[in-house]
Amino acid sequence: MKNADIPWIEGTVGTPVGDVPRVRTSLTSRDCLGALARRWTLGRSSFTVAPGLYAVGVPSAESVVLVTANYKMSFDRLRRELTGIDAWILVLDTKGINIWCAAGKGTFGTDELVHRVKAVGLEQVVTHRKLILPQLGAPGVSAHEVRKRSGFHVVYGPVRAADLPRFLSAGMKADPEMRRVRFGLADRAAVVPVEIVQGGGHVLLIAAAFTLLGGLGPDGYRLDRVLSVGIPDALLVLGAFLGGAVLTPLLLPFLPGRPFAWKGMCTGLFVVLVLWAALHGLPGTPGPLALAAWLAMGAALASFVAMNFTGASTYTSLSGVRKEMRYAVPAQAVAVVVGLALLAVARFTGIHG
Amino acid sequence: MPVFGLKYIRGVTTLQLDTNACTGCGMCLTVCPHAVLAPACCGKVAIANRDACMECGACARNCPVGALSVQAGVGCAAAIIQGALRGTEPTCGCCDDGKGTSCC
Numbered sequence: 001m002k003n004a005d006i007p008w009i010e011g012t013v014g015t016p017v018g019d020v021p022r023v024r025t026s027l028t029s030r031d032c033l034g035a036l037a038r039r040w041t042l043g044r045s046s047f048t049v050a051p052g053l054y055a056v057g058v059p060s061a062e063s064v065v066l067v068t069a070n071y072k073m074s075f076d077r078l079r080r081e082l083t084g085i086d087a088w089i090l091v092l093d094t095k096g097i098n099i100w101c102a103a104g105k106g107t108f109g110t111d112e113l114v115h116r117v118k119a120v121g122l123e124q125v126v127t128h129r130k131l132i133l134p135q136l137g138a139p140g141v142s143a144h145e146v147r148k149r150s151g152f153h154v155v156y157g158p159v160r161a162a163d164l165p166r167f168l169s170a171g172m173k174a175d176p177e178m179r180r181v182r183f184g185l186a187d188r189a190a191v192v193p194v195e196i197v198q199g200g201g202h203v204l205l206i207a208a209a210f211t212l213l214g215g216l217g218p219d220g221y222r223l224d225r226v227l228s229v230g231i232p233d234a235l236l237v238l239g240a241f242l243g244g245a246v247l248t249p250l251l252l253p254f255l256p257g258r259p260f261a262w263k264g265m266c267t268g269l270f271v272v273l274v275l276w277a278a279l280h281g282l283p284g285t286p287g288p289l290a291l292a293a294w295l296a297m298g299a300a301l302a303s304f305v306a307m308n309f310t311g312a313s314t315y316t317s318l319s320g321v322r323k324e325m326r327y328a329v330p331a332q333a334v335a336v337v338v339g340l341a342l343l344a345v346a347r348f349t350g351i352h353g
Numbered sequence: 354m355p356v357f358g359l360k361y362i363r364g365v366t367t368l369q370l371d372t373n374a375c376t377g378c379g380m381c382l383t384v385c386p387h388a389v390l391a392p393a394c395c396g397k398v399a400i401a402n403r404d405a406c407m408e409c410g411a412c413a414r415n416c417p418v419g420a421l422s423v424q425a426g427v428g429c430a431a432a433i434i435q436g437a438l439r440g441t442e443p444t445c446g447c448c449d450d451g452k453g454t455s456c457c
Contacts, residue, residue: 104409104427138384139425155382157360174383181386183359198431258362258432311429315387317408318426318433318443320362325430 001057008079013055017121022055024235025083035073044056047072052078053120057086064168066157067113068134069094069102077161085165088125088161092116111144132157132172135179166274183314188249191312195245199305203241207234215321217308218348228284232279236272240298241293242306243271247314260265260316261328264306265299272298297339366406367424372397374420381412382420 003009003021007028012019023100038047049070056079065088068078075091092100092112102108117131133141135156143154158178160166167174214230215221244264248255256261272294276284284290307328310316368389377396389406393399400406410425426443436443 003390017420075400103411104425135384135386135411138415139409142414143380144417159386174386179383179386187385252358258360307430311427311431313428315359315405315407316361316405316428317366318424318428319365319408319429321428321433323362323365323434 008076013059014089016124017053019178020053020055020088020125022057023079023089025056025079025085027080028221029253031072031076031081035076038073040197044265048096049075049091051091052068052115053122053125054089055085055087055093056082056089059086060070060177061125062137063087063126064132065090065122065126065130066132066164067092067137068139069097069099069108071096074098081161081164085168088122088123090116090120090131099134100136100139103137106140108137109140109148110145113141113146113298114306115151117150129153130155134161135174135182181314183252185250188252192246194312195249195309197243199245199308201240203301207237210234210237216347222302235279235296236275236298237301238302239275241266241270241305241341243267243298244302245309246269248302249309250305252313258326259307259324259335260313261303261307261324261332264303264309267306268299268302269295271302287346289342292341293339295339296335296342300335301341303328303335358403359362361407361428363404365402366408367441368400368403368406368408368412368423369419370398371422372399373420376418378417378446379414380417384411384415422451 006021007030008024009022011019011022013022014020016045034047049072051070063086066078066082067090068074070091070093075089078089092108093100093116094107095114097105097107098110114132119233129152131146131152132155136159141154144155145153146152146154154275155172156174157164157172158174159181160178163174163178167178210233211226211230214228215226216231217225217229243270244267247267248260248264251267252263255266257263257266276282276291276294287293305323307321310321310324370390370446373419375397377392379392379398379399381390381398382392386409387402387405389400389402390412391401391451393401406423407428408423408425410423413419413421413423429443432443435441
């Protein structure tokens with residue numbers, strides 16, 4: 001795509017290394033729709049920005065250089081904060097991955113930064129030797145090595161682009177709050193769609209299987225049981241999944257325990273109990289044995305899904321996740337096996353507990 | 354404002370600080386997203402909030418004298434499962450093909 005066809009580019013700025021595209025600082029509805037689609041992982045292919053140098057406002061040789069990833073959402077979050085600021089933006093090739101994730105993988109890293117600085121001829125564009133990086137790029141970038149290899153001094157800016165104007169006007173000083181990562185309700189809600197999309201397909205299949213299995217009983221297969229038993233079972237599966245994928249992230253700080261698997265188990269038990277009471281009453285006609293089976297399986301499913309939310313969180317460590325998985329995964333497996341066995345006994349013996 | 358209730362499993366981090374090597378330059382204080390380190394006596398830093406460490410590795414990578422070490426990695430169950438299945442280190446396989454969902 002030519003620059004002239006890109007809606008977020010408006011003209012160019014002349015430099016000793018040639019014309020540099022100037023980007024708009026206001027987002028259009030198309031940018032926002034793209035971000036929304038990305039959250040739901042639709043149309044995922046074209047959410048990148050070409051790596052290289054860009055201009056904001058009317059930058060000069062003294063203007064600051066802000067470094068970001070070529071994930072469009074990272075780039076958009078940066079440019080929308082820069083109204084009234086003259087700056088250069090250096091976009092690194094992170095293969096379309098956000099800054100923090102790319103830093104963890106090393107693609108937002110020392111090598112790519114040093115390479116990109118040289119590739120765009122940055123030392124001819126600016127007279128100073130400073131690069132402002134987002135703080136969350138630090139896991140991938142070694143500031144002292146960048147200095148040694150490129151002559152540029154790395155300054156770590158705030159975690160959030162929204163704090164950049166304040167950081168710049170304070171003379172590149174961040175207050176402690178700007179340096180802290182948060183994981184508030186809005187942050188957690190924003191990553192819920194990814195959880196639903198990632199697990200949703202499998203869960204629908206499981207729910208469909210239980211719908212069909214509902215017809216089985218001591219007297220063979222009966223279609224009316226698909227409705228009276230199969231459909232409620234499928235709803236329990238979906239409910240437990242949503243307990244792990246939606247309720248657990250949203251209620252994260254208020255759920256008991258520190259391991260995510262434990263938090264998910266609690267939500268799973270709660271959701272199954274509430275749904276069961278609504279569908280069958282307590283203990284209801286399917287009986288306490290079937291209820292126990294679903295509590296075990298629902299807790300296991302929600303626990304597993306919640307455990308996978310560790311990757312979307314901003315405060316879990318590899319050592320910690322390993323530790324919780326060591327007991328959570330076997331426990332989840334046992335709960336599923338026991339749950340299936342109990343359900344089979346309840347179904348085929350006609351024992352209602 | 355403290356993040357209410359968002360505290361992860363205690364006593365697991367692999368973060369280590371060699372106080373003798375530390376020059377007190379403060380780079381680790383700048384890059385840590387969870388204020389794990391704090392200025393301490395005699396122009397050095399100290400690990401002040403060990404259990405908040407998420408092992409991102411930013412401090413170790415940016416310590417010019419190698420005073421900090423940590424087994425850095427992603428605190429992501431899906432990545433650990435991926436790694437176990439492929440026989441590799443934990444990896445966000447979702448990001449590698451350039452089209453998968455970003456789990457991070």
